[in-house]
Amino acid sequence: MTSLELYVNVGDPDIPYGETGADYLLLDLVNDILIWTGVDDIVKDGLLYDPSESELINASPIIDPSNPVIVPVCLLQDYSAGTGEPHLRQVMGMGEDHKRYIFCFSFSGATATEPQLEAWDDDTMLTILNKVLGGSETTPLENPDDSMVLGVCTTTDPDPGEDWGAPLAGNGATYVLKLNQGDGALTVAKDCYANLKIKIPANFANPAIETFSLVARYTFIS
């Protein structure tokens, strides 16, 4: 059975996982938390404790009345960090132009079809009504084109370029992120790469606290 582990780059975002000089952390998906946030003096890389709710609120990005805001920082809150160790590590290169090796999806073996990343309201994978995924209170309720969660696959692409990102929401063919660059199934164990960002529209009128689910869908021959 092929399995999947997710690593995040906390070092040089130009170095792939496993290469000399690479600094990646394996996500404990049950306990670790990814925090997308603004630039802040407290909630930042190296913080030695879990941030409080008020600290997180103070650090959150501010909606701009005139321009979209790309959430500038992604932090890994490391559950297993001990006293005196950093509880927050910055995922380096997240959301940046021209950065390739950010999120590493490591598959232990071959797959039958191309693995893909999807974004949903929750892990029932039925709806995309969260505002961050393009949800609206007026018909149509689901608008995946308006999803603020954007992704790009960089598994074989040497440079995602500037202003990259296709909206992720649901499982429509153009709203999922194929993790092998559209080349189909993995024929051997492979590390696939992607970068993600959250882009908040200018003057967005519905600030909210929302939890959405990122889901990796993969297949295997057993």
Added chain:
Amino acid sequence: MNTPLFIVLFTDNDIYYGKKTYEECGWKEITTKPIKKIFFRLPTGDYIILSDYENYYHYVEAIKVISGEHAGKVQIQYAHILGKRNQRVVEYKINILTGNTEVRVYDEDNEYIQKLNKDGWTK
């Protein structure tokens, strides 16, 4: 369930019994002998029968929750069994939670079929 996930009847009347779980079902151990029929178990305990195809394919579809309330959860959602004959492919997509089964027919040169890992086809 305590029965094989699938049973293969070869044209020489030999029988191969798959294993019992989706995670390790023994598909890759099917020999290269010509196949007459495959009996594939549904979640209800019944079997569907695919017969007289030139090649067969089976794979399992799973999800892993990366972030959100149940992050870390791994769940097998679908079993797929396919048969190819005369440049046509018939696919049974079986929801292993509900037992609902979708049947789809593709031309052999369909992009989805072409991008399947070719190692999964029986010879």
